[in-house]
Every structure is written in C-alpha cells, then in structure tokens.
Amino acid sequence: MAKVILIFLCLIIGIIIRRYKILDEGAAIILNKILIYISLPALAILYIPKIEIKSDVVFPVAVMWIVFFGSIGFILLMKKIFKWDNSTTGSLIMTSGLCNSSFVGFPVLLASFGEEGLKTGVIIDQSGSFFVLATAGVIVSSIFSRSKFSLKEILKSIIIYPPFIGFIIGLVLRLFNITHSEISDELFTKLGSPIFVLALISVGMQLRLGSLKDYYKELSIGLFYKLLIAPFIIFILYFIIFKQNSLTVDVSLMESAMPPMVMGAIMASSYNLNPKLSNLMVGVGIPISAVTLSFWYYIIKLI
Numbered sequence: 001m002a003k004v005i006l007i008f009l010c011l012i013i014g015i016i017i018r019r020y021k022i023l024d025e026g027a028a029i030i031l032n033k034i035l036i037y038i039s040l041p042a043l044a045i046l047y048i049p050k051i052e053i054k055s056d057v058v059f060p061v062a063v064m065w066i067v068f069f070g071s072i073g074f075i076l077l078m079k080k081i082f083k084w085d086n087s088t089t090g091s092l093i094m095t096s097g098l099c100n101s102s103f104v105g106f107p108v109l110l111a112s113f114g115e116e117g118l119k120t121g122v123i124i125d126q127s128g129s130f131f132v133l134a135t136a137g138v139i140v141s142s143i144f145s146r147s148k149f150s151l152k153e154i155l156k157s158i159i160i161y162p163p164f165i166g167f168i169i170g171l172v173l174r175l176f177n178i179t180h181s182e183i184s185d186e187l188f189t190k191l192g193s194p195i196f197v198l199a200l201i202s203v204g205m206q207l208r209l210g211s212l213k214d215y216y217k218e219l220s221i222g223l224f225y226k227l228l229i230a231p232f233i234i235f236i237l238y239f240i241i242f243k244q245n246s247l248t249v250d251v252s253l254m255e256s257a258m259p260p261m262v263m264g265a266i267m268a269s270s271y272n273l274n275p276k277l278s279n280l281m282v283g284v285g286i287p288i289s290a291v292t293l294s295f296w297y298y299i300i301k302l303i
Helices: 002-019 027-050 055-082 086-096 105-144 151-159 162-175 182-192 195-206 209-241 247-256 262-270 275-302
Strands: none
Touching: 002 027, 002 105, 002 195, 002 275, 027 105, 027 162, 027 182, 027 195, 027 262, 055 086, 055 105, 055 209, 055 247, 086 105, 086 209, 086 262, 086 275, 105 151, 105 162, 105 247, 105 262, 151 162, 195 262, 195 275, 209 247, 209 275, 247 275, 262 275
16 A cells, blocks of 8 residues: 555655756656666666576466557557657557556555465566566667667667666576675665656656646557556456466456556656656556556456
8 A cells, every 4th residue: 555655645746846846847857867777777687687487477477568569559550540650659659568567566466466466466577567668668669769760770779778788687697597696686676776766756747737638539548558458458368268267367467457657658758759648648547547457356356
C-alpha cells in the first residue's frame, strides 16, 4: 500500500514543483538525464548477471515480449488509420508496450497472490520488462525519433545509449558467470535506487492535464491497448490456446494488465517522442488501471 501511495505522492510533488516553479523549467530534462545516464545503466549491470533462466519461467518472461510486439503491430495499424506522425507513434509504442511490472506490479501482486506471486513478478520484471526496455525499447525509440531512416545513425544511437551499454555489460557479466562483490552490489544498488522516485517526480513535472483535450484520442487508444487488449491477448494465448492454469500464468496475466511503465515514458521523452502524450499515458493510466486490474483479477478467479 505504501508504494501505491508513493506513486501518487511523487506525481503530485512533480506537479507542485512545476506549478509553483520551485525548479527551473528544464529541471525535468536534467532528472531524465540522471535516470538515463546513471540509474538505468546501474540497474542493468546490477540485475542482469543475477538472472536465472529456467524452463518454468518461459511463460512469464515471454509475456513482456508479446505485449511489446503486440503494441508495435496495433499502434502501427492505428498510425495508418489516424495518420499519426512518428513522434506520436513512437510514444504510444513505448508506453502501451511496456508494463509497470514493479512499482505498481509488486504491491498489486503481493496483495493478490502473496509472496509466491511476488516471486514470479520479480522474474517478469528483471528477465522480461527490463530486457525489453534496454533492447527493443532503445531500438524503437531510435527509429521513431528520426525524420529519415538511416541504419547507420540508428545503430550509432543504440550503441552509445547508456542503458544499452549497461545492458551489454550486464550480459557479459552473466555470460561469464561473474558475480557482484558485496561492494559492487551495494554500489550499483545505490546508483539505481533513485530511479523510482525521480522518474515519477519527473513525470509529474511534465504532466500537462490540459493536454488531455489535444490527445484524448491517442491517449484512449494507447490505454485501450495497454489495459485491455494486451491482457486479452495473453488470456487467449495462455488460458485458451495453451490451456495453462497455474499461479505463474495468473501472475503473468496480471502483469500484462499493468499500466504503462514509468521508464518507458522517460525513455520516450529523452528521445523527444511526444513527451506530453508519453507522460499522460503514465499519469492517467495508473489511476485507471485500478479499475481494469480489478476486472482481470475477477476474470482469473472465475476460471
């Protein structure tokens, strides 16, 4: 419950900072750079070497990839219908395709399924969400942030992007079974720990509820996919087609129904992918998800 309260508290703090001009106008951009250049790479280096992939985690890990690639297909279809520009398209893919699997997800899973459910949630967050953000998320952001397609420039943008560098370092450590010492573990934990609070404050500082009238259509479509279509896809695949019925699959469905990931919006903003819409997806999506998550939990209990 404390984490849920903290989410709204940080968003409100960010709104107050902007409203009363406590910090300079560009402060949110500085916060984003701290998160992108320090905290997110630190978490990649910290967590990726600790990931253990086993056969029983295939379904939960696959969820995040299914949701993300589903968002690419769905949002590109909407782009053709509504003639969206690349900035809006990239923003919606990054926010509707990435799930808030930890900051919102963990307290919801703990309340719904107890500690066993939370364990699966941690696997989904570290092996699924984080991998998607640091790889496919960087690629998508790079592609849609450019007016002209240039493979050389896109590859350069990906290679020098700090979260991707952190991902590669973490992956090398994992491949060579290099574990963190007590000192390095604490060091990278401290560097990564501000990410949750600072990211939410940054979103609050950039949240313009007055922009709702300008982006209500895009916002509605993005949240419709994230909160309803994405979990429906997982429901059909896991429960109907693969006929799975376990706590792991229940948790997987609930994680797929989580609101947009805060760091997805931060990354989209850092690439200048319609920052107003990106932050609206998070700011509006989190409270609405309280209703949709209850719906999906009820569906699970009926099965």
